[in-house]
Amino acid sequence: MIGGGTGSFIGDVHRKAAAIDGMIDLVCGAFSSNAEKSKASGAALFLPEDRCYGSFEEMILKEIELPESIRMDFVSIVTPNHMHFAPAKLALEHGFHVVCDKPMTLTLEQTLEIESIVEKSGKIFALTHNYTGYPMVKQARAMVENGDLGHIRKIQVQYLQGWLSTAVEQTGQKQASWRVDPTKSGIGGALGDIGTHAENLMGYITGLKIKELAADLGRFGEGRVLDDDGNLLLRMENGAKGTMSISQIALGEENNLAIKVYGDKGSLEWEQENPNRLITHWLEEPVKVYTPNGNDLYDAALNVSRIPAGHPEGYLEAFATIYKNFATHVMAILSGETIERPDYPTVKDGVRGMQFIYAAVESDKNNAAWTTFKK
Amino acid sequence: MIGGGTGSFIGDVHRKAAAIDGMIDLVCGAFSSNAEKSKASGAALFLPEDRCYGSFEEMILKEIELPESIRMDFVSIVTPNHMHFAPAKLALEHGFHVVCDKPMTLTLEQTLEIESIVEKSGKIFALTHNYTGYPMVKQARAMVENGDLGHIRKIQVQYLQGWLSTAVEQTGQKQASWRVDPTKSGIGGALGDIGTHAENLMGYITGLKIKELAADLGRFGEGRVLDDDGNLLLRMENGAKGTMSISQIALGEENNLAIKVYGDKGSLEWEQENPNRLITHWLEEPVKVYTPNGNDLYDAALNVSRIPAGHPEGYLEAFATIYKNFATHVMAILSGETIERPDYPTVKDGVRGMQFIYAAVESDKNNAAWTTFKK
Amino acid sequence: MIGGGTGSFIGDVHRKAAAIDGMIDLVCGAFSSNAEKSKASGAALFLPEDRCYGSFEEMILKEIELPESIRMDFVSIVTPNHMHFAPAKLALEHGFHVVCDKPMTLTLEQTLEIESIVEKSGKIFALTHNYTGYPMVKQARAMVENGDLGHIRKIQVQYLQGWLSTAVEQTGQKQASWRVDPTKSGIGGALGDIGTHAENLMGYITGLKIKELAADLGRFGEGRVLDDDGNLLLRMENGAKGTMSISQIALGEENNLAIKVYGDKGSLEWEQENPNRLITHWLEEPVKVYTPNGNDLYDAALNVSRIPAGHPEGYLEAFATIYKNFATHVMAILSGETIERPDYPTVKDGVRGMQFIYAAVESDKNNAAWTTFKK
Amino acid sequence: MIGGGTGSFIGDVHRKAAAIDGMIDLVCGAFSSNAEKSKASGAALFLPEDRCYGSFEEMILKEIELPESIRMDFVSIVTPNHMHFAPAKLALEHGFHVVCDKPMTLTLEQTLEIESIVEKSGKIFALTHNYTGYPMVKQARAMVENGDLGHIRKIQVQYLQGWLSTAVEQTGQKQASWRVDPTKSGIGGALGDIGTHAENLMGYITGLKIKELAADLGRFGEGRVLDDDGNLLLRMENGAKGTMSISQIALGEENNLAIKVYGDKGSLEWEQENPNRLITHWLEEPVKVYTPNGNDLYDAALNVSRIPAGHPEGYLEAFATIYKNFATHVMAILSGETIERPDYPTVKDGVRGMQFIYAAVESDKNNAAWTTFKK
Secondary structure: OOOOOOOOHOOOHHHHHHHOOOOOOOOEEEEOOHHHHHHHHHHHHOOOOOOEEHHHHHHHHHHHHOOOOOOEEEEEOOHHHHHHHHHHHHHEEEEEOOEEEOOOOHHHHHHHHHHHHHHHHHOOOOOOOHHOOHHHHHHHHHHOOOOOOOOOEEEEEEEEEEOOOOOOHOOOOHHHHHOOOOOHHHHOOOOHHHHHHHHHHHHHHHOOOOOEEEEEEEEOOOOOOOOEEEEEEEEEEEOOOEEEEEEEOOOEEEEEEEEEEEEEEEEEEEOOOOOOEEEEOOOOOEEEEEOOOOOOHHHHHOOOOOOOOOOOHHHHHHHHHHHHHHHHHHHHOOOOOOOOOOOOOOOOHHHHHHHHHHHHHHHHHHOOOOEOOOO | OOOOOOHHHOOOOOHHHHHHHOOOOOOOOEOOOOHHHHHHHHHHHHOOOOOOOOOHHHHHHHHHHOOOOOOOOEEOOOOHHOOOOHHHHHHHHHHOOOEEEOOOOEEEEEEEHHHHHHHHHOOEEEEEEHHOOOOHHHHHHEEEEEEEOEEEEEEEEEOOOOOOOOOOHOOOOOOHHHOOOOOHOOOHHHHHHHHHHHHHHHHHHHOEEEEEEEEEEEEOOOOOOOEEEEEEEEEEOOOOEEEEEEEEOOOOOOOOEEEEEOOEEEEEEEEOOOOHHHHHHHOOOEEEEOOOOOOOHHHHHHHOOOOOOHHHHHHHOHHHHHHHHHHHHOOOOOOOOOOOOOOOOHHHHHHHHHHHHHHHHHHHHOOOOOOOOOO | EEOOOOHHHHHHHHHHHHHHHOOOOOEEOOOOOOOOHHHHHHHHHHHHHHEOOOOHHHHHHOOOOOOOOOOOOOOEEOHHHOOOHHHHHHHHOOOOOOEEEOOOOOOHHHHHHHHHHHHHHOOEEEEOOOEEEEHHHHHHHHHHHOOOOOOOOEEEEEOOOOOOOHHHHHHHOOHHHHOOOHHHHHOOOOOHHHHHHHHHHHHHHHHEEEEEEEEEEEEEOOOOOOEEEEEEEEEEEEOOEEEEEEEEOOOOOOOOOOOOOOOOOEEEEEEOOOOOEEEEEOOOOOOEEEEOOOOOOHHHHHHHOOOOOOOOHHHHHHHHHHHHHHHHHHHHHHHHOOOOOOOOOHHOOOOOHHHHHHHHHHHHHHOOOOEEEOO | EEEEEEEEHHHHHHHHHHHHHHOOOOOOEEEOOOOOHHHHHHHHOOOOHEEEEOHHHHHHHOOOOOOOOOOOOOEEEEHHHHHHHHHHHHHHOOOOEEOOOOOOOOOOHHHHHHHHHHHHHHHEEEEHHHHHHHHHOOOOOOOOHHHOOOOOEEEEEEOOOOOOOHHHHHOOOOHHHOOOOOHHHOOOOOOHHHHHHHHHHHHHHOOOEEEEEEEEOOOOOOOOOOOOOEEEEEEEOOOOEEEEEEOOOOOOOOOOOEEEEOOOEEEEEEEEOOOOEEEEEEEEOEEEEEOOOOOOOOOHHHHHOOOOOOOOOHHHHHHHHHHHHHHHHHHHOOOOOOOOOHHHHHHHHHHHHHHHHHHHHHHHHOOOEEOOOOO
16 A cells, blocks of 8 residues: 555545455555654554655565565555656556555656556556446446436436535644645645546546536635536537536535436436435336336346445445455456456546546636647 | 307306406497497306497597496406507506406517506506416415525426417317417417416526527427427526427427426426426425415415315416416505505516517527527 | 303304305304393494394304294304203204304203204204314315225324413403313313314314224313313224323413324324325325315215315304305205215214213323223 | 354454454454364465364364463354353453353353352453444443433434345244254243343443333244344333333344333434434434534544545444453453443343343243343
8 A cells, every 4th residue: 555644534445445355465565755754654554664665766676576475455545636657657667566645646657658568567456446346327327228228318417515615724634735736736735636536537427528518617715726616507418408417515414415317118226325225216107216236127236236225335335346356357357357347447437537636627728718628 | 358258168257367366347248249248247246238349449539438347447358369469558558457368469579569658657567477376386486486406407487288289279269260370379389378388487487588499380280380389498587597388289298388497406397287286396305385274385386275275276376376466456546655666567578578479489490590589 | 152252262263154155144142141242243343233142042042033035044052062062952942053163061961852852853964073174184084084094093183272371261361261160170170171173173184983092181271171172092993002192281272272293104194283285105106195176085075165275264164164064965955865874064063073072081090090981 | 253153244354343443353263163163264364274273172272272372362252142151250360351242141040140250250241232332332431420411311223124024034034943943042032132231232332220110021933932023121220211122033124123212301312224424303403413523522433433524434333442442451361450430231231131131031031020130
């Protein structure tokens, strides 16, 4: 693991998520660029001192020297955005698979470089768009893919938070301070932090790509240079239209990622804060509500539930499913097998996410003019 | 009553709503432009034959001849949009107050003419934006007005229906056929039918006006010339930003008018399909949910509840509150009293609604360019 | 109308409910046993002075003398429980149909006497168990009757309120003071006021009768002699088991009447505070949620919805359906027609309700011993 | 771990729950009484072969011989009920702490024997009443303990499942077949499997004990000798009254454990299927809804949330909290520290649970007579 020392939110999430299914052991880490702090974090995680490194370079270069049975199988990068590129590049170039937090890198150029390295390396790369791990998201995707909803006409996606309603970045809150800083976060604020999740979830469920978007971004927090709010119009490649609303100043919202998809035969709605429920509507039938391990589900949904119906799974389990599917792929590679359609977000999702950020920022600069994705 | 013969949806709604509070009696009607049909409708409503007229002109001209104690006190116009203007004009010019369904008229020009007639006439005019009659909408408005939410930053409003998902207008469904016909509906389809409600509700609760909007309209139903779907970006006069989404092809949606308002001290959300609940969020306090006749409400909300907490009031009661407040105003005028701040939508709301339709249609023609309201 | 003067809660409810469908006009009243007050109440309701009577005796005896086309068609009794018997008896004996609030009378003996008078009179008698008027309750009943749920095994019914959590009867609150007084309320407190509604709703939906019950009643309010809380075990005639919980000291509950019915093929749940939704579960299918005027409903539900799907109907509309079905029956009788299966609660429901109260009070006296219904 | 081989539901739950917080490593197991199967299960869990034992006796006796730094620190017993007693006894007697699934043993006598062994041994014993691990359950408990709700008057608790609606035990379903067999399950069916959870949750939140209960049990499944349904009246030691309803034939219910607690100052409601929400009601204030890591929580709730507000935690995380608190206690003991008020269910809870089962079965035999808890 790179980053994610004591006190980190997302480092802890990655560790718990990786642990749940018993397939992954944390064996080493460069938890901080300060060697002392890295060792202290490692000790708190019951790691031996000699596997706690002072930098990602040291970790990658030393681990590669260890016997295969001992050395790490892959790297998890859980640092702020501006520190994704270098360790991802180094790891891939030394033959390690990579799990990386989103958005993929600081700039689109870096993202495209990683994409090209991944392609050359033959290594696999997972981007933790964790919300696609929920069973009811898998069910939603299977329903669309199977044509149950018919032709998709309208999409509403939103990701609303309120934790930046006040200027918490000025109070020393670490999570806030790097996220509002373009040198660490990139050109997108809420766009990168949560907008990419919304874009990814929509693409995952509907299988549709954005043809063009019009973005009106807000910077409501005093002194903020990056967006902390945004409203977008979407036109999809298949002719569907939609809206995306994202915010980190939507006071009172906790982590309200939600989507509605309307086809000409049926429609569905799903909310991350109430994730064990998929509500569907039909032309002639009553409203049908699906639940994990409940009746009449597609295998895609059944396969990722760990416990019986009515026993709620949550955020960590959805995150764990990304790790599980990634680990399954790593193990398949180790044993020379192939997996036809691995189900976790890849470098392709990362590229699309960065294109999304760039298109939205460009549109906003042009007074919400329609803008397409660019390489 | 003008229009609203047997089989009409909205005529029946107006009659039931007007009856609930025991302040209004239906005394005459021109329920159809066919005299036979009008009489038949009137008979079914237990009206004497001589008060069932074959046209609105006949009704207005004959009623004005009746003694004051017998003749109607005001006119309710519940015809399709293209038949609002003429009877409203005639009624006002003959000294009758008017209740009129929305949107106000077929064109903005007609609306402005009615506005000017109302101003000259000294008569009162109510537009049935009925959704503002709900107790929790009154509470929401009072909270914003009182500053409880602080400065408003973000608004999400939607009005989603699915009943035009298929081409029901081709099956002879009367409600559908005039709504998709520009000669009867005007230049807005869903915009006029439900978008104006969304605009009005937002303005009523927040007290804010739209500075400019960008509208991307859809015409998904085969052969439709008017919009049956729309996504809008909003910029409000106070600097707030928002989205509006309207649709009549959002399959499975019944009558999903809903609004969220985010301030810098608090936020609120309300849904028409679950109207007896106002959810609010706060910087430091837990989520608070208000209910009609429940604890800690403003008088504005308490005053319009008819029954104790937990006894749900619905659409007809909200509609009835428009009639009740209008009738109270009529009675005040009859007895020479004045009412300081009558609480029902007026000709001003009608003008703003038509400006909204025109701005949205113009924006859509210009590829969703930002557009302001025009006279 | 007998009772229901200015300031009465339930009188106003009856009037509004009777008005909604335009079939019933209030033509006279004995709104108070004080002639002055009765006239004042009548005036506020726009009634002519000579139809405002000083007592129910006067009203019945004078109205019977009026020409048929003018005199009232039926009597509505909306007084406290101890004043149901005498006016109901007198009205029936003078040939008037009767609508009466619940529970039917002060004592079981009186109820049985009214039952016998009704049977002899040929007049019809409606008891306003208004909660059976909701469209989704009609749907629930039709589903059970049609065998959709299979054999019923388990029932949970509750009616929870919190308005007597404190000793409001000592503050002069009129609604509270007669309800806690056995000379006005009868031997049941919460049992009579809300328990009978719960019993009636359960019987209406399931078609099942209670074989025996065990009741543990509470008197939590200081100085209360009547029950303000009760927990009951139920054994039904078909072998099903269940619970009933009623309370008026369940602090925070508003008007939480709710029922769950479990069969061996399906189950359903309905809540009065969210009445436009019927949730059903099935052995092999996903959860299905029905809504008024939504898809796939029985005619019994479709027939009682007044407005399109998504336009919520509430308590007054459900109450109005009782009046509408009663008025339809009265009109059928007037025109010599018969109605096969009139759908409103009758004197039979009233008898069962009083038997329920008596059985529960007896069981409670015997430390919650199993007790059957007795004549 | 004892029991919980491949295909076991609860074994897997225990393993995942124990893994989440990174404090516990699975080091050995007797996963089956068949040595081959045990080794196969262990291999699938990446355990070395020499730590996969053919019986719990072998495991305990061999592990005790291992150096302290290597041998297991405690035993987890996840077998069916009839196989809790022997391994718990042996483990305690050899100095191992114990985590044991509920209900504690097959008989009350065994439970009392374990209680006495625990007391003598100085070892700690956790019973996995996992539902007390949810953050909002901790908040509920803290609110009651702090007097926020005032004097508790009324309690409703239910635990409803539908998975035994049909005779699944006759289809070879392993989970079902031992649960309906009194030689494996004990004298309680649903009572032991889920009723004890309901009793424990109620006791945990309210701090109240049952004074006496009246139980009416059902055996609806064809050929079942143990209860698969039950309705209970409760009288608590403080004078409160309540109901408990449990079922495994409540068709359509998934895992619906829910509780309502009414005091004379406030009330609360919580549902396991929607666990990240605690709804509270107050005499003078609006409804307040608490969420994990949301505003205005007690430390007891804050301390057990792993992720920010709006990121749902579920069943596994609640279960993990039991393990975490137990492991923290084990580590404190290892380092010679004491923990003032360890927060996990203990042998005391196990005794009360068995007394509950025995009292309910006895009451049911006596036609639901009031019955007290007995040693």
